[in-house]
Amino acid sequence: MPRSRIGHESRSTTTVLVAAVSILAASCSGDFYDPPGLRADVEAGDVLRSEPIALQEGVDGTAQRVLYVSTDIEGEPIAVSGVIVRPTGDPPEGGFPVVSWAHGTTGVADQCAPSHTEPFALDGMAEIVNNGYVLAATDYEGLGTPGIHPYLVGESEARGVLDIARAARQEAGGGNKVVVWGHSQGGHAALFAHQIAGDYADDLEVLGVVATAPPAGLAQFLQQGVNDQDFLAFSAQAYGSWAQVYPEADPATIATGEALRSGGKALEECTVSIASYIGSADVKPSDVFKADPADTAPWPELTEENTPVGDERGIPLFVAHGGSDQLVPMEGTVAFVQASCSAGEAVEFVTEPEWDHNAAFHAPMPQYLQWMSDRVADAEPPSTC
Template sequence: MSRSHALSRALVVPMALALTLALAAPGPAPAKVRTGPAGDAFYTPPSPLPGKSHGDLVWARKLTGAAVAPGASQTKLVLYRSTGVDGRPDAVSGIVSLPKGKAPKGGWPVVTYAHGTTGIADQCAPSRDAAGTPVHPYNAYVLPLLTRWLKAGYAVVRTDFEGLGTPGVHPYLVGSSEGRSTLDVVRAARQLDPRLSKTTIISGHSQGGHAALFAAALAPKWTPELKVRGTVAFAPASHLDEQIPLTTVLSQPGGGLSGLVSLITRGIATANPSLDTTADLTPAAAAFYPDTLTQCLPELAAATSFGGLAPKALFQPGTDFAAIAKLLDVQDPSHLKITSPLLIEQGAADTTVLPMFTDQLATELKAGGAKGLTYTKVAGVDHGGIVTAAAKDATTWIAKRLK
């Protein structure tokens, strides 16, 4: 054997052995997920709050019960780091549901869904939902839509929103808070399970439609790594600055409308602590105001609470709505710049989110640069019904964006 041949053999054998060992060695293991405590303790974050960035996962555990969407292979309750309305880190809860079967190459696309109004009290959070409670129908109506998306092969994640279920007061209809929660749950879900891809669809209904629009506008800078392919907003809330003053002419008991006005009042005050909204409430409304922190929307809409008051009886006569309207306008989605594809679905018979305001919203978003906006209005469909009536159309639209 020549010297050069012997030298080559001497080099090849160790290199082959090293390559064999490298191939046999396991790859880097995914970060270990801390198991969260059982019961309500899950929603109380450790102090100091773990993580370094918004979207970092705090802990998770298996979720069972009424909040689970049928058709998932597994569903986890998660607690994750986000950024509160005050700009400081906080913890937000949510739900991660995986489809059945094997993940495709590149991972499952993710639909992050923002829920409609349930209330501000902690028990109103969708992840805390329980069958037989007054708020259950306000959470359960969307489950068939989520199941449809799971069967289509998408992972579905849902945020409870800041302060809803977790410590603090939920800043109801404050867009930046909602949008951040809606995006950060995707980051948390991807830390929980590496089979989720960066490809993301944003969606939501009512309050959640409002949240979805803000999330779509925030995504390019807030979560730049996510590949947002489109947003589906069902009956998104808008133009509250124009509507709240109009309620003062309504003299009949307001039911759900009066309940919603109470939540809007609490939400804008939470985001703007210097605003003393209680000074503008009538004695009757002020007596019920603490209920916003302990009861969900069905109870607030009842005749024994805000629902028994006419909208006209909520605020003191002569209340100057200028300051409130200005703050509400800041939270209006009509000012957003959304460059990714957008679908808005609206029921023409909706008496909660009035079609005339969604018409106006669509026009304003297009003027603001939403060139990929499709606006669909469905005849004879009310507020809750749009989620069912437009489910097939929305799913087809999503599938085209994910090709």
């Protein structure tokens, strides 16, 4: 799992309520994340700036924090931050293969961007980079850089994931062969990368997608926070950011008056701190929601729009989820896998009843790292369909 910076614990109920309805972009964390004006001729994947950062021990490579061009859901160019790790040595003919990593939930405040953390660390990175792969790790739109982070907005996440793979060609000798890998929120991003890669990034050869513990059943995942305090931080961040991203999403249709009156501040904390405060201050879902978003337009339509579709894209899938996952329900993943299989996609689905949310990332890692290598080697993809 990636190490992420966690903010200090919130000191007021207002901060938590703002998470539900009025998330504004936090101030940029340093000049690096403040993008230059984008020229009219910029293209997705262009690197705007980069700087070296420290890397965890045991990785035979070098890391660069990067600011690169992506595209928002309106089709406009934006700057997104991330990290690109290059293996030592010269790239082979055609460039290094690229693994594009999509991280799990850290928050929507700028300081929650994983690229802030030094040394940059990720379980599995040494095995990837030391075997001659570039690792490209997006922060996602608005996480680190100006503007709102569209939390669990699938197309935004996926564009960030695909465009940093493009940036790796310029920054780290990367080639066109790409495998996408994501966990939790990142699994959601990975499934959307599977969905849009053929249309959005046809210059990349996306050879496979690995998604572990993805919230593929997005409606069920978000409903948990409407009903249960333990999940409120996640639902609050999702609906709060959607209210900023989608003009038709009026927070007044679902938020309490107290929540609306507390609006206008940035969300300054990361997810772990928000969740901790919700528990310690006993903030209940009824303090935030006056109506169920699942029954209030346009929220169900937006949820459906951001639910990955299981279909045939000609890109093999490796999906893992645990039967003891208490954070992300496995039922949505099973439904996604079944739909993908029915459509004719090659899917390797692995699960164990004792795996919790994190075990679905760690336990099958040797299996899916080999699976990635096999995709680059053009081996026949296995399927458990």
